[in-house]
Amino acid sequence: MNHIIDIFNQINSLEVNMVNCMFRLVLSMFLGMIVGAERKRKGQIAGIRTFALISMGACLAMLLSIYVPQAYLGLKNGDPGRIAAQVITGIGFLGGGAMIHMKGAVRGLTTAAGIWMTAIIGMAVGIGMYLCSIGATLLILLTLVTFEQYEKRRKLGQESKVINLTVEGIVGDIENYREVFRQHNVHLSTFYIEYDYEHNRTHLDFVVLAHAYADLLPMLNSVGEAGATRRLTLSSQIDI
Numbered sequence: 001m002n003h004i005i006d007i008f009n010q011i012n013s014l015e016v017n018m019v020n021c022m023f024r025l026v027l028s029m030f031l032g033m034i035v036g037a038e039r040k041r042k043g044q045i046a047g048i049r050t051f052a053l054i055s056m057g058a059c060l061a062m063l064l065s066i067y068v069p070q071a072y073l074g075l076k077n078g079d080p081g082r083i084a085a086q087v088i089t090g091i092g093f094l095g096g097g098a099m100i101h102m103k104g105a106v107r108g109l110t111t112a113a114g115i116w117m118t119a120i121i122g123m124a125v126g127i128g129m130y131l132c133s134i135g136a137t138l139l140i141l142l143t144l145v146t147f148e149q150y151e152k153r154r155k156l157g158q159e160s161k162v163i164n165l166t167v168e169g170i171v172g173d174i175e176n177y178r179e180v181f182r183q184h185n186v187h188l189s190t191f192y193i194e195y196d197y198e199h200n201r202t203h204l205d206f207v208v209l210a211h212a213y214a215d216l217l218p219m220l221n222s223v224g225e226a227g228a229t230r231r232l233t234l235s236s237q238i239d240i
Contacts, residue, residue, distance in 0.1 A: 012128065016067040020128070028059035028125040031137045035118050038144050044111045054094065054115055055122035061087045062126025084123055091119040114140065159212045160189065162235050163220070165204040168228035170195055176226045177206065184219040186210045201230070 010019040032055025033048050040047035065083040095112035117140060124133040174191065181188045187209040194203040206223075210216060216234060224232050 014128070015070060016063055021063055024059050024063065024125050024128070025056055027130065027133070028055040028122040031055055031121055031125065031133060032118050034137055035114055035121075035140055035144075038141060039111055039114055044108065046111050046115060051115070051118050054091070055118050055125070058084075058087050058091070058119040058122030059126035062123045066127070084126070087119055087123060091116055110144070114144070158187075158209050159236070161208050161210055161216070163204075163206040163208060163223060164231070164233040164235070165202075165206070165223070165227070165229060166231035167202045167204065168230060169200060169202065170197070171202040171204065171227065174204070177204075177223060180219065180222045180226055181206075181208060184216075184222065186216075186219060 007019060010017050011023050013020055029052045032052040035055075036046065036048035036051030039051065062084045068083070095115045117136070121133050121136050124136065171193070174193075178188060189207045189209055191207065192205040196203065210219075220232060220234060223229075
């Protein structure tokens with residue numbers, strides 16, 4: 001019993017020792033893995049291993065910030081602002097690498113924010129704020145999972161889509177397509193037309209703004225029936 005109490009006291013000690021050092025590293029790794037598992041579930045490039053390493057690295061930086069003044073300057077509580085302060089700056093490079101910039105669109109912002117938040121959690125574990133770190137991890141999961149389901153049910157958020165059409169004949173009016181978009185609550189942002197007089201065809205590119213979780217198949221069927229369609233494709237704006 002005394003041995004267990006001694007371990008507990010070492011884990012919660014303000015001074016860095018082998019017991020609380022290993023405990024904090026393992027806890028930070030575990031919390032990082034939880035967030036990474038959720039991101040990997042969404043198919044993001046940063047997964048379990050990446051988030052675990054980020055959390056452990058931030059935790060170790062905080063431990064070093066506390067240990068160095070204790071060992072060499074004799075300060076009991078250390079100066080956590082020395083080394084750990086650089087984690088905030090350095091983690092920005094990893095967050096930037098998680099984002100993808102294509103055709104003016106940005107993807108991976110949520111993963112980048114998760115990386116930054118996981119690093120802060122690792123720092124909190126390193127300084128001994130165990131309950132706060134666990135609570136922050138649970139809040140991250142609440143934000144990423146529960147709020148995502150809420151967005152799907154409410155159909156919140158919009159995405160840019162591109163509809164490519166090849167139609168027989170020379171199209172001089174697109175009002176019938178506008179009417180289709182209005183009926184399906186899709187906003188037409190802009191469009192591009194290319195006339196192929198040699199083959200008597202018209203190529204149309206519609207850039208539309210639709211709900212992120214909406215089913216666009218009924219709209220595509222209506223678009224295809226609005227003219228003598230030979231070819232019809234739907235893609236994200238970043239793919240064009």
